[in-house]
Amino acid sequence: MLLLLPPSETKRRGGEGPPLDLTALSFPSLTRARRATIAALRELSTDLDAAARALKLGPKSAVDAALNRDVRRSATMPAIDRFDGVLYESLDAPGLDAAARAWLGRNVVVSSALFGLLGALDAVPAYRLSADSRLPGLSLGRHWRDAQAAVLADRDGLVLDLRSEAYAALGPAPARHDSVYLRVVTESGDGRRRALNHFNKAAKGRLTRALAESDADPTTVGELLDWAASAGLDLRPGASGEIDLVVEAA
Numbered sequence: 001m002l003l004l005l006p007p008s009e010t011k012r013r014g015g016e017g018p019p020l021d022l023t024a025l026s027f028p029s030l031t032r033a034r035r036a037t038i039a040a041l042r043e044l045s046t047d048l049d050a051a052a053r054a055l056k057l058g059p060k061s062a063v064d065a066a067l068n069r070d071v072r073r074s075a076t077m078p079a080i081d082r083f084d085g086v087l088y089e090s091l092d093a094p095g096l097d098a099a100a101r102a103w104l105g106r107n108v109v110v111s112s113a114l115f116g117l118l119g120a121l122d123a124v125p126a127y128r129l130s131a132d133s134r135l136p137g138l139s140l141g142r143h144w145r146d147a148q149a150a151v152l153a154d155r156d157g158l159v160l161d162l163r164s165e166a167y168a169a170l171g172p173a174p175a176r177h178d179s180v181y182l183r184v185v186t187e188s189g190d191g192r193r194r195a196l197n198h199f200n201k202a203a204k205g206r207l208t209r210a211l212a213e214s215d216a217d218p219t220t221v222g223e224l225l226d227w228a229a230s231a232g233l234d235l236r237p238g239a240s241g242e243i244d245l246v247v248e249a250a
Contacts, residue, residue, distance in 0.1 A: 001158040001218055003208060005110045006167045008085030011067075011126040017076035019125070026109070026119030027151050033143060034115050038071060040135035041114065041127070045069045055133050064128040071114070076123035079110050090205025093120075100212040108208065111167040113140055116148050131166040144170040158219055160243070162204045180221055181242045182207075186249040193244060203247050207233065 022031050044051045051065040067074070076082075080093040080101075093104060101121070108120035113129040115122075131140060148171025152159065159179040161168060173179045184200040185193040210216075210231050218224040221243065228235035238244040 001107055001160060001216075001224070002152075002155050003108045003211065004152075004159065004161045004163050004168075004173065005087070005108060005204070005208065006163040007110055007112050008083040008088055009128070009130055010064075010084045011082050011128070012077070012084050013126055015075035015077035015082070015123075015125065017078075017123040019073045020071060020076055021123070025115065025122045025124075027117050029151060030116040030147055033147050036138065037114050037116075037129075037135065037140075037143065040138040041068050041071070041129060043136050054135075055128055055130065057128065067126045067128055071125050071127050074125040076125050078121045079112075079118045079124050080104055080108065080120040082124055082126065083110065086201035087205040087208075090202045091209050092205075096209070096212060099215065100209075103212040103215055104208075107211075111148070111163050111171060113144075113167075113170070116144055117151055117171060131164075131170055140170060145172065147171075149174075158221065158224065160224065162208070175241070178220060179241070183238060183242055183244050185238075185244045185246055187246050193238075193246065199247055199249060203245055207245060 022034055025031070025034070044054055045065060045068040048065045051068065055065060057064055093101065096104070105119060105121040110118045110120060112118050113131050113133060114127050115124060118124065133140065152171060153174045157178065159173050161173045161179070161181045168181070173181070182204070183195055184203045185195050187193050210233065214227070214231060216227050218227050224243075225235055225237075234246040236244050236246060
């Protein structure tokens with residue numbers, strides 16, 4: 001299966017890996033597009049005040065604009081460890097054993113506004129760029145949509161899309177029976193389901209961790225539903241092309 005995750009706006013700092021090597025990243029068909037986004041981002045970063053405004057960074061996070069000056073020479077770490085925030089805290093990839101991390105490397109892809117699709121274990125630097133950011137001379141939507149969609153269309157098997165709608169739009173998953181978009185919902189007493197915001201990311205992180213720890217390999221939506229039931233997770237068919245993860249709202 002292929003599990004698509006969103007990135008996080010914040011990133012862990014530092015790293016022990018060598019500087020970025022674009023040729024070592026997964027999906028080499030995206031290399032040229034990656035070079036273009038990096039060049040545009042570095043151009044933006046010549047004026048850090050202007051960059052902070054373009055990246056919609058508040059006073060407390062404006063310092064993150066400086067990260068973008070050094071993306072080609074700063075230390076790297078695996079993407080699944082680099083990204084921070086609620087989803088990745090719940091996943092806690094650094095706390096997984098070697099077998100579970102290997103599962104992430106085989107099955108998890110993270111969407112990035114800067115690099116496009118990344119394998120979970122691809123070595124990347126810290127940076128700051130969002131799906132709705134504006135770069136000089138480059139529209140992220142037009143830049144990434146067709147290139148990423150082509151990569152995903154070439155993948156066989158089950159695709160489970162956990163991305164936010166903004167990142168899903170940058171690289172649409174293939175429209176086919178074994179490609180589904182996941183929504184996190186709660187269910188009221190009358191059976192109606194309601195989408196959740198606050199608990200959404202944490203639930204996705206827990207689902208990803210459960211899949212990795214169980215070394216799951218569902219090949220169809222039906223097998224995924226069966227796995228979820230055995231793992232104590234309430235995963236159900238949703239709207240057309242979607243699947244619902246039903247959780248309790250605390």
